[in-house]
Amino acid sequence: MAFDQLRHVVATLESEIANGPIVPTVAPQEIRDYLGSRYDFTKPMALDEVTADVEQMMRRWQVQVTHPRYFGLFNPSVALASVIADTLVAMYNPQLAAWRTSPAANEIERHTLAWLTGKFGLPATTMASFTTGGAEANLSAVTVALTRAFPEYGEGGLRSLSASPAIYLTREAHDSFHKIAHMTGIGRRALRTVATDRDLKMDLGDLARRVYEDRRNGLAPVMVVGTAGTTAAGAIDPLPALARFCWFEKMWFHVDAAWGGAAILSPRLRGHLAGIDDADSITCDAHKWFSVPMGAGMFFCRHPDVVGEAFRAQTSYMPEKMAGPTVDPYTTSVQWSRRFIGLKLFLMLAQYGESGYVDLIEHQARMGDVLRESVERAGWRVVNNTPLPLVCFTRDGLAAGKFLADLYERQIAWMSEVRLDDGAPVVRACITSFRTSQSDIEWVVREMTGLASSNAEVTT
Ligand SMILES: Cc1ncc(COP(=O)(O)O)c(C=O)c1O
Numbered sequence: 001m002a003f004d005q006l007r008h009v010v011a012t013l014e015s016e017i018a019n020g021p022i023v024p025t026v027a028p029q030e031i032r033d034y035l036g037s038r039y040d041f042t043k044p045m046a047l048d049e050v051t052a053d054v055e056q057m058m059r060r061w062q063v064q065v066t067h068p069r070y071f072g073l074f075n076p077s078v079a080l081a082s083v084i085a086d087t088l089v090a091m092y093n094p095q096l097a098a099w100r101t102s103p104a105a106n107e108i109e110r111h112t113l114a115w116l117t118g119k120f121g122l123p124a125t126t127m128a129s130f131t132t133g134g135a136e137a138n139l140s141a142v143t144v145a146l147t148r149a150f151p152e153y154g155e156g157g158l159r160s161l162s163a164s165p166a167i168y169l170t171r172e173a174h175d176s177f178h179k180i181a182h183m184t185g186i187g188r189r190a191l192r193t194v195a196t197d198r199d200l201k202m203d204l205g206d207l208a209r210r211v212y213e214d215r216r217n218g219l220a221p222v223m224v225v226g227t228a229g230t231t232a233a234g235a236i237d238p239l240p241a242l243a244r245f246c247w248f249e250k251m252w253f254h255v256d257a258a259w260g261g262a263a264i265l266s267p268r269l270r271g272h273l274a275g276i277d278d279a280d281s282i283t284c285d286a287h288k289w290f291s292v293p294m295g296a297g298m299f300f301c302r303h304p305d306v307v308g309e310a311f312r313a314q315t316s317y318m319p320e321k322m323a324g325p326t327v328d329p330y331t332t333s334v335q336w337s338r339r340f341i342g343l344k345l346f347l348m349l350a351q352y353g354e355s356g357y358v359d360l361i362e363h364q365a366r367m368g369d370v371l372r373e374s375v376e377r378a379g380w381r382v383v384n385n386t387p388l389p390l391v392c393f394t395r396d397g398l399a400a401g402k403f404l405a406d407l408y409e410r411q412i413a414w415m416s417e418v419r420l421d422d423g424a425p426v427v428r429a430c431i432t433s434f435r436t437s438q439s440d441i442e443w444v445v446r447e448m449t450g451l452a453s454s455n456a457e458v459t460t
Contacts, residue, residue, distance in 0.1 A: 003084050010080050014066070016059075018435070022067045023408035024060060031061060068436045069413040069444055071371075071429035073231070074259050074288040079434075081351045082292040085344035096338040097330040100319040106329070109342035112349065116284070117300055119264050121277025127304035129333040130286075130341035131297035134258030135176035136334055137283035138225075140299040140307075142167065142180050143334075144281065145223045145252035147310040148303065154310065158185045163220035168192045168210060170202045170237070171421075172230040174256055192221075199385045200235040200420065202226065204245065211249060223252040228273055229260020232418045232428065234386030236260060239275030247278070255279040258297070260388055262289035265354065266361050272387050291360060291434055292344035299333070307332050360434045364389050367431045370438050374445040383420060389431035392420060395452060400425040403452060412447045 038053070065075035094102040096109070113128035131137045146153045152160040165186050169177060171193050181188045192214065195206040211221045224246050226237035239255060246253035255276050261284030263269035264276070276282060280303065286296035301307050313331050321328055330336045349357065368389020375393045376382055384392040394400065400417045404427065407413060418428040 003080075003087075006084060006087060007080055010083055014077075014435075017064050017067055020059065020064065020067075021411045022064050022069055022414050023411060024062060025409075026061045031057070063414055065414075066433065066435075067414070068433050068440045070433060071413055071415045071436075071444075072432060073416065074285075074430065074432055075294075076288060076291040077433035077435050078291060078293045079348060079352075081347040082344035085347040086293055089340040089343055092340075094340045096340055097336055098319045098328045099322050099326040100328075102340070105340040105343070106326070108346050109340070110327075112342050112346045113298065113300070115349070116264075116298065120261075120279075120282055120284075120300060122279070122282070122300055122302050125304055126300055126302050127307040127327075127332055128298060128300045129329055130338075131299050131334065132295040132341075133287065133297040134174065134256065134283050134285045135179070135297075137258070137285075137297045137299035138174065138176050138254075138256060139180045139183065140310075140334055141225075141252075141254040141281040141283065141301070142177070142184055142186075142223065144301055144303070144306050144310045145254065146184065146186070148252065148306045149220065149222045161220070163218055164190065165222045166190050166192050166211075166214050166219045167223045167225065168194050168207055168221065168251075169225040170194050170196045170200070170227070170230075172196060172200050172232060172235055173225050173227050174231055174258065177225065196235075196421070200230065200233050202237040202242065204238060204241050207242075207245065211251075221249065221251055223254055225254050225256055226275075226279075227260075228255055228257035228276060229263070229386070229388050229390075231259070233384035233392055233420055234260070234388040234390035234430075235384070236272050236386065236388075239273065240278070241275075243275045243278035246280075252280045253278065254281045254283070256283045258283050258285045259288040261285070262357075262361055263365075263388065265358050266365065267358070268362055269365060269387060286342075286345045288432075289361060289364070290345055290348070290357070292348060296341050296344060304332075363434055364431045364436070367436050367438065367441060371429060371431065371441050371445070374441055378445050378449040380449070383423075383426055390428070391430075392418060392426050392428050394424070394426040398427075398452060399455075400427055403427065403448075403455060406451055406455065407448055410447070410451065412451070413444045 066077040094105040096102045096105050099106045117126045117128055150161050167190055178188050181191050192210050195203040197203050214221055224242055226239050226242045228236050243253050264273050281301040284298045286292045287294045311332050329338055372391045380393040380395050382393045404417055415427050415429040417425045419425050
């Protein structure tokens with residue numbers, strides 16, 4: 001099937017979005033009134049009319065995350081191959097729960113995950129699956145780690161454990177772990193917050209002190225979460241040291257590389273992920289730096305037997321397992337019915353090749369450097385330290401919230417506000433689009449510097 005029309009639609013949309021506004025100004029009531037006035041669902045409507053209307057709404061009433069001047073929260077621009085993939089998936093609607101119902105789709109996912117497993121340096125026996133995103137992958141990691149640490153956890157639940165589990169992470173780790181602690185029943189207090197150094201990386205001395213103290217107090221230290229590219233500031237925890245610590249302490253070492261994991265492809269960046277090959281499990285999102293549409297996360301675990309134990313299921317209404325080396329994903333992952341998530345990564349990889357992907361990733365890393373240097377040259381103070389394309393910055397007297405509101409109003413760019421280490425709010429800008437160019441960045445830095453200076457004049 002030819003996708004010429006889709007190619008045309010995607011190209012037109014890309015250029016219209018790039019030349020349009022980035023940030024909407026709309027109140028909830030305006031949208032509710034609009035929907036209420038047009039859609040009471042009593043009469044059928046022409047599909048063309050509805051799709052045109054929905055597209056208008058999406059154009060007017062959303063932050064345009066695929067805009068080259070969106071410097072936001074890891075929502076990428078997406079390329080044609082990944083859009084074609086999602087279209088094919090919707091049309092064929094394969095069910096990947098069991099191997100028998102979707103042999104092609106299951107094998108394409110397996111093949112793609114095996115490729116990335118090798119890149120991470122994990123053994124070929126690693127069990128991997130596509131997830132809805134990083135949060136589900138992190139949930140998988142905690143579930144599997146608890147299953148290994150406490151053989152009685154699966155049948156008897158938490159009440160059968162002789163000691164309360166504890167998980168170690170920094171305040172910079174992704175907040176999904178708090179929800180996961182709640183959902184798995186270990187409780188939010190089971191998360192032990194380890195101190196960070198001045199670059200917001202986990203402090204190994206503090207980790208060791210907490211683990212020993214907790215053990216003395218009767219807790220059961222289970223897992224350390226090292227983040228490879230924290231959400232707020234792009235910090236990479238000291239993975240080799242954490243791996244050694246976990247090995248020595250017989251603890252599970254999980255690396256949350258939801259965003260930063262894609263750096264493993266880049267000869268320039270992969271050294272920063274050294275130690276990830278010793279992880280017991282890894283979270284990596286395709287829908288972040290691999291530039292495919294949501295939701296496409298991945299979970300990798302070097303202990304296939306424990307994964308099988310944690311997610312085991314057997315019913316007569318599911319197709320019988322194939323004999324031989326196939327896996328039914330509903331028995332090795334959180335999800336039951338599952339969408340063909342992996343096709344978008346497979347198609348991108350096949351079209352661009354690994355070297356094309358490296359170009360996409362390294363271009364964004366270079367644009368991160370351009371952004372960092374430009375803001376510093378323009379008199380801003382960069383307050384984070386990362387090799388990844390994420391820059392947090394401020395200047396004396398800056399009211400970040402007011403500054404960002406003005407930035408949005410003038411449609412200069414989308415950036416966000418963040419507090420690092422409980423400091424004052426600063427501006428956070430991340431390169432998330434492979435279309436962002438040096439001239440986009442230089443224009444934005446010029447405009448926002450002018451804006452900050454005029455704001456300062458108004459307030460002084
Ligand atoms: C480090 C990290 N881990 C996990 C997540 C959660 O991923 P998702 O939003 O795909 O569930 C994020 C999201 O930004 C993240 O930055």
